[in-house]
Amino acid sequence: MSIQLIQQYQAKVEQIIRYGGSRNEGSLRKPFQDLLEQYARARNLVLVAEVEMDSRKGTRIRPDGVLKDALRQDWGYWESKDEKDDLEAEIKAKFNKGYPSFNILFEDTQRAVLYQSGERAMEAAFSDPKSLDVLISLWVGYEPKEVAEFHKAIELFSAEVGGLAEALRAVIGEQVTGNQAFAQALEEFLELAKKAINPKIEMADVREMVIQHVLTEDIFMRVFDEAEFHRENVIAQKLTEVAGTFYKGETKRNIHARIAPYYETINARASQISDHHEKQKFLKALYESFYKAYNPKAADRLGIVYTPDEIVRFMIESADHLVFKHFGRTLGDRGVEILDPATGTGTFITELIEYLPAQQLEYKYEHELHCNEVSILPYYIANLNIEYTYKQKMGRFKEFENICFVDTLDNMGFEHTGKQLNFFGLTDENAERITRQNSKPIMLVIGNPPYNANQANENENNKNREYPEIDKRIKDTYIYHSTAQKTKLYDMYARFYRWASDRLDKNGIIAFITNSSFLDSKTFDGFRKVVSDEFSHIYIVDLGGNIRKNSKLSGPLHNVFAIQTGVAIAFFVKTEKKGKNPAQIFYVRRNEMELATEKLDYLHSTKFSEIKFEHISPDKSNNWLNLAENNWDDLIPIASKEGKSEKSGREPKTIFKMFSLGIATNRDEWVYDESPETLEAKIKYFFGLFESEKKRWTQSDKKQAVNDFVNRSIKWTSELEAHLLRGTQLDFSNEKIVDGMYRPFVKRPLYYDTVIVHRPYQQPNFFPIGRKSAENYAICVNVNGKEFNALTVNSVPDLHFNGDSQCFPVYRYAEDGLRVENITDWALGQFQKHYKDKKITKEDIFHYVYAVLHYPAYRAKYEINLKREFPRIPFYEDFKKWAAWGQRLMELHLDYETVEPYPLKVETLKVSETFRVSPRLIARKGRGEIEIDTQTTLKGVPAEAWDYRLGTYSALEWILERYKEKKPKDPTIAEKFNTYCFADYKEQVIDLLARVCTVSVETMKIVKEMP
């Protein structure tokens, strides 16, 4: 892999020896282990130190390291010896003891010997990096035949799971109509599930539970030889009963015949694993890959991913430390009730079982360890893991009676807080369990709640369930205290934080590992305020890994869950005697470029008490991180959420009264086009299909959920579905085709209408629909927390016009069509007073603001503030000059299609008639060129033109980017309306580029005139 790695290893060894270490196995083993780990990682393998296992001779052996893959299959072994040992004799002794010889590496820090397939395959001296590299590469590259076969089986199984589930769905569909007993059992189960789990549960959910039950009946049980489980467990019993009404005879034989071969392979491999930790890991990995293959959408929605042991252990030890520090108790003490509200495979509870002293465990296990799970499969696995771990530790089996099959977020009836939940449970016993759990005062809520933020795309039809009660709590607390506009705070992890905060007893701790966006995202400002009011101490271990913020990072390499969002562990401590002071906040962050494995090592080897936390003092706006030190708060706010919603008619103390995001169409490919004709055709198609679906729905029995019913070949959203239910009539109107400001200097015909545009926000009040003559212009600024930029528009902007575009118009239009000034009299007064000039007008202020927003020194000084909040405006000397700059900038930016074109040279190659010209649209900045297509190049672009940037791209690059030919993502558009061809627009684009080149050069000229 890399000789360099070996050389680094050698240097490390030199150092150890020089600084007093010895050459014995103990001191030199770790650097070599690190080296092997690096080779292993590159092949997605891990090196697990000292796992005990049964040898082929039946003896117990414990190699120094075992090379494993994600499914915990052994790929090879490593045995380390001392320089003083006789390596050959040691090898012989190990083989006599029964060590496997299919792939084993022996070494004594001087020499390495590799055995493969029972034969001596290679030897290498440590002094010869090249040979050592080859030897280690061979070792990590050897995939044992059984392992390869097993992977193949799992792969086939994963590919087959979807089909099997489909087959079962079909069988169930038939049985519901033809099998009275089954239909009745299913109906009863649904009623119970609605009462106990979540009232929003539908028949489809229950059918899926039955399928999962049937498909996994043996597999997960056999791994632990717990065939009795289904007979014992309260939920399994009920599902067995339901399934038993149809899953028998031929149906059972047919399905079983398809799954049996896979199960046999899986069971055979499982029986090879004797270490119980390894067995659990095998089960979890199998479950994760099964679930993702079986139902990828649900896996995403529920956050189906298990938590690495290092994290779980660290969180438990830390929670124990904090319980002691703040309340003088330990986790093992009686009365310290612990709950994992989203237990998944039960990792936190099993680790607690391992962690708690044996003499305290029995009582804890019976009375004070609690957990919940809403999905049937992890629920089964958690049961198995928990009971198995207990048996391993205590030497006897005991049913775990404190796991509830319930939707935690829908269960707000905790008795000790005075609310009594009154229902008849899913099974009496499950109901009893929930009631029992609800009556307990919880001191520690610990776990890894799910965190798929709202689905990215509503057409995915993968929405989180609704939680009216918890969402109301969020609205009244986190959102109430937020100044952010777009409050996407209903995502799952915020809900779990809200739930856990309410669930805790007077004294207690939440220990969660979640998405870390609550630390610095603008929309979580209210959350930060509320938690610092509700808790007394907050400790954060920020594990970083936010791939979206740092493109140098990679999910699999740097993120502990191999995901895209940053991750943090948080401990929120609530104390009865807190008083009014806000929480003390302690924060530590791992190095940005640290690898996920290094982060896990850190958590594994670090005690909470050793961590050097930084004490954070939040600023007035409830920011915790990246605090800016400047006079921001003294400047004039451009707008505010309170000012906007002020209904009394009183004017806000801001420059603009109203503002709005650009329109979120949620179906760009449908509502925009280069050509008005194609746009018209698309809209007519869309409306036609909508109308026919509406008709079909009206005539249907309406038993199916509407989102499952409709033909999804057009892009649906829940709002559009609601329109269908309401019977909205959609008619095409030519009047509604307007110029949409799609991207900087890219206008596109837009069908501007409140139904097909998913969220028009306030834009129809600024740019009224169907009234092309209503004059207005507005400043759009980027509020997505990335690089700040501003650009003015005079027709309706898109949500992503120049980032996430928040738009401040000079006018707005009242319902009666009258034009109203949007710049406040208050602001006018402020400016006139400050500059002692009564002649200043609102228009001047608009220009002044526009100039300031372009001023590089302003952008640099307030960089952090501008990423988080709406701009605030300082009073600079010489108002008139600034206003004049602003006016010039505005005219340039609004009139970009009519300014003089920059004299670029158009160089066109002479080509034969058969030559196929292909579009390029590539900027060659260094050469001052733009390659238009394989025939034409624009030359003489001045260097400063590229400097006029709006976020990711310069103005010129925005144009290049938007005019490229791309395959539409929407399948219907791709199939029916993919008419765009760059060649049709070539001349228009060349002209546009030349004009925007002028705009860029002139803009930079003005900006440079600024002080």
Ligand SMILES: C[S@@+](CC[C@H](N)C(=O)[O-])C[C@H]1O[C@@H](n2cnc3c(N)ncnc32)[C@H](O)[C@@H]1O
């Ligand atoms: C990230 S996983 C938990 C991982 C767990 N610590 C482990 O290692 O397996 C989240 C789990 O929460 C469950 N879950 C999601 N929403 C839930 C809800 N509302 N109530 C209870 N459990 C829920 C999911 O089914 C999933 O198993």
